[in-house]
Amino acid sequence: MFQPLDPLLHSELRLAIMSLLISDLEAEFPYIKEQTGATAGNLSVQVDKLAAAGYIEVVKTFKGKRPCTICRITAKGQQAFEAYIEALKSYLQIGKP
């Protein structure tokens, strides 16, 4: 009846992060922060969780002299995102008579 919802994706901020990365494939931390409106602390925690799950990878480089954290969605992350959307549909009576 109802498909289980991946708890890693069923979170407003993590879903927003993944949504950005599904479109753009990669993004810098401050950009994600701006687009989601999240605090840096919260974003840092949620990025870590997505990375720990292998849904994104985090690359720390420099942009000139400043640190620059880039987040990139993985194949696993893309699959999980799509599966989450499919699961969601079981709750939204899409195409029910």
Place this chain on the structure above:
Amino acid sequence: MFQPLDPLLHSELRLAIMSLLISDLEAEFPYIKEQTGATAGNLSVQVDKLAAAGYIEVVKTFKGKRPCTICRITAKGQQAFEAYIEALKSYLQIGKP
């Protein structure tokens, strides 16, 4: 960019409850329990929260000699459910180029 998600509906079990009631308008507690696979305790708590928000109303009657708890979605609940779906779409890049 991302629309906020009503925290009352952004919960797997409460969303399932609302999904059932959107289709059927009303349902008995044990039926919801069966369809969602929830434990009675969890269901009782989440039904209370939805009722406290005015998204559903709970009527306690009897069916023969046994108690019978009926949950019914309200107009407010229907509106909230639809608004939630609209908000969700901002995360799912539906119809993005």
Place this chain on the structure above:
DNA sequence: TAATTTGGTTTATAAAATAAACTAATTTAT
């Protein structure tokens, strides 16, 4: 060189989800 800004991380707190334990009445079995 002192203050501020940038780019974060770590830690603490508040809120939420969930299950376990419990209550009460009813039905079934002995």
Place this chain on the structure above:
DNA sequence: ATAAATTAGTTTATTTTATAAACCAAATTA
């Protein structure tokens, strides 16, 4: 008749989660 099991839930406790506040380090600006 009464003991055991089932139904129908509620209450309470525990675990997870989300979130923000506090913090750190380097770079920039005043």
